[in-house]
Amino acid sequence: xxxxxxxxxxxxxxxxxxxxxxxxxxxxxxxxxxxxxxxxxxxxxxxxxxxxxxxxxxxxxxxxxxxxxxxxxxxxxxxxxxxxxxxxxxxxxxxxxxxxxxxxxxxxxxxxxxxxxxxxxxxxxxxxxxxxxxxxxxxxxxxxxxxxxxxxxxxxxxxxxxxxxxxxxxxxxxxxxxxxxxxxxxxxxxxxxxxxxxxxxxxxxxxxxxxxxxxxxxxxxxxxxxxxxxxxxxxxxxxxxxxxxxxxxxxxxxxxxxxxxxxxxxxxxxxxxxxxxxxxxxxxxxxxxxxxxxxxxxxxxxxx
Ligand code: NAD
Ligand code: KPL
Numbered sequence: 001x002x003x004x005x006x007x008x009x010x011x012x013x014x015x016x017x018x019x020x021x022x023x024x025x026x027x028x029x030x031x032x033x034x035x036x037x038x039x040x041x042x043x044x045x046x047x048x049x050x051x052x053x054x055x056x057x058x059x060x061x062x063x064x065x066x067x068x069x070x071x072x073x074x075x076x077x078x079x080x081x082x083x084x085x086x087x088x089x090x091x092x093x094x095x096x097x098x099x100x101x102x103x104x105x106x107x108x109x110x111x112x113x114x115x116x117x118x119x120x121x122x123x124x125x126x127x128x129x130x131x132x133x134x135x136x137x138x139x140x141x142x143x144x145x146x147x148x149x150x151x152x153x154x155x156x157x158x159x160x161x162x163x164x165x166x167x168x169x170x171x172x173x174x175x176x177x178x179x180x181x182x183x184x185x186x187x188x189x190x191x192x193x194x195x196x197x198x199x200x201x202x203x204x205x206x207x208x209x210x211x212x213x214x215x216x217x218x219x220x221x222x223x224x225x226x227x228x229x230x231x232x233x234x235x236x237x238x239x240x241x242x243x244x245x246x247x248x249x250x251x252x253x254x255x256x257x258x259x260x261x262x263x264x265x266x267x268x269x270x271x272x273x274x275x276x277x278x279x280x281x282x283x284x285x286x287x288x289x290x291x292x293x294x295x296x297x298x299x300x301x302x303x304x
Pocket of ligand 1: 009010013077078080082104130
């Protein structure tokens with residue numbers, strides 16, 4: 001049997017991975033925050049995954065952070081803002097032989113995590129969609145694809161076979177950083193505006209000029225950061241995504257509506273800091289970040 005999968009973050013995406021790996025016969029163990037959370041999980045009897053009209057509860061083994069043993073393969077599936085603290089708690093269990101897969105959206109958290117452990121860090125960018133309908137109950141909301149890669153080592157890991165047999169659509173890529181930048185740019189062009197206009201993604205079709213000037217600035221930023229492929233055809237793809245997801249609310253809009261902290265620091269916040277470092281003047285992006293921060297303040301949500 002291949003090595004054990006430890007999964008920290010039994011939320012939407014972590015739960016989706018855990019259920020699919022477990023049901024295909026992989027050795028999976030969830031790492032929960034503490035004994036209290038472990039007790040709640042035991043009461044729930046496992047992790048429930050709903051797909052269409054099918055729901056199934058998987059009795060995936062679980063431990064708390066303090067009772068977890070050494071880790072050889074870790075899927076870190078927390079939000080970006082929780083990732084450094086979570087990895088610090090696990091650091092004593094991680095060695096140079098550990099593979100850590102980072103599922104966080106945006107950029108910035110991956111570097112923070114990598115600086116805290118000696119492990120190989122594999123970066124991921126996913127277009128799958130899942131949400132938590134209750135504690136330990138996940139809905140698989142949209143099929144998608146996950147790109148995985150390691151900027152420091154192009155050799156694909158052997159555990160990609162586990163993803164294959166678990167029907168987790170994926171590809172190994174040597175341009176994961178460029179893909180993460182491209183996704184970040186898409187998110188910067190769409191998500192903050194959907195919050196400020198309180199609209200579904202399709203509502204941005206009424207604000208195309210604003211979207212176009214943002215895409216122009218984001219393309220300049222991608223070029224300046226050495227990501228020319230990620231800059232190519234950005235506006236066209238943003239329009240495609242807006243049309244394809246017209247009826248959906250963006251993830252940031254959902255966070256704000258549900259009074260949850262957003263990942264702003266790792267999305268538009270990261271883009272603004274990168275622009276400053278490049279000494280690039282991007283007035284529309286900067287103003288959008290300021291409007292979003294103001295909006296979050298006014299709604300009692302953290303601006304980081
Ligand atoms: P989520 O909030 O549903 O799950 C995160 C889980 O991590 C929570 O259960 C939380 O309790 C747990 N966690 C955080 N810190 C912890 C700690 N120290 N110890 C133990 N558990 C801890 O979030 P999500 O929607 O699964 O998103 C995870 C990441 O994946 C985000 O960066 C998100 O942007 C990205 N992403 C999500 C989706 C999606 O459809 N949900 C799609 C693409 C990318
Ligand atoms: O990824 C997204 C999100 O909502 O976070 C899309 C659908 C691309 C919008 O930016």
